């Protein structure tokens with residue numbers, strides 16, 4: 336199946352490591368022209384070189400903290416100056432933020448700023464150009480909605496769901512779709528270093544919680560992104576798709 340992604344301009348946030356890096360590689364392999372964004376510019380440069388070596392068109396790399404107040408306008412202006420428009424926006428940058436009940440205010444604010452406000456701002460910054468072209472694909476990488484405890488990222492991702500559903504009803508008439516992909520446990524920097532360190536603990540977690548019996552790979556997310564980014568996914572919007580090996584327990 337041709338996903339018709341050749342030549343599309345795709346902005347992917349959080350591309351220095353993990354899921355976002357793999358999404359960028361897969362969209363580039365499908366022929367898209369990439370914009371790479373994260374704070375660690377040196378990692379973006381290695382990805383840029385890797386993509387160019389594989390024959391992809393030269394990506395634009397923007398080293399930026401997406402929680403900075405000017406991030407959304409700076410990214411939009413650089414992308415539009417380079418390409419004039421955007422076809423695909425993948426809001427991937429984010430991360431888990433388990434917090435104690437007496438966590439300071441700024442810990443909550445940082446988590447909401449990264450996992451919700453930055454997503455909303457960047458999307459709205461690109462909406463006028465998508466509306467003008469009557470076409471666009473927006474994909475949010477979210478996370479579980481079954482809290483195991485207090486985690487500010489869960490609250491922020493829940494806000495993404497409510498915002499994205501509402502927005503889907505406003506922008507459908509312009510040929511723009513917005514969907515969310517919720518990873519379960521995907522092997523990435525934050526999972527390996529912080530959340531589930533150690534093979535033995537991961538194996539135990541997988542046995543206890545994941546019906547297919549193993550953690551996912553970033554490619555498992557990237558395949559789903561490639562489909563939702565395609566013109567072929569025109570009739571899917573306002574949805575949440577769980578990519579979690581069956582970890583989510585609810586039928587609906």
Ligand SMILES: NC(=O)c1ccc[n+]([C@@H]2O[C@H](COP(=O)([O-])OP(=O)(O)OC[C@H]3O[C@@H](n4cnc5c(N)ncnc54)[C@H](OP(=O)(O)O)[C@@H]3O)[C@@H](O)[C@H]2O)c1
Nearest residue numbers: 349351353354373374375401429430478520521523524525
């Ligand atoms: N892996 C999982 O199992 C899992 C589970 C649930 C949800 N998720 C979600 O999936 C997404 C990707 O997660 P991951 O596991 O791949 O995480 P990761 O390995 O920690 O990568 C996170 C990416 O986001 C970027 N990022 C973080 N803060 C940023 C900021 N302030 N400004 C710009 N970029 C920033 C990081 O780059 P820099 O550090 O270079 O800025 C990095 O590229 C996140 O939204 C996460 O919440 C993942």
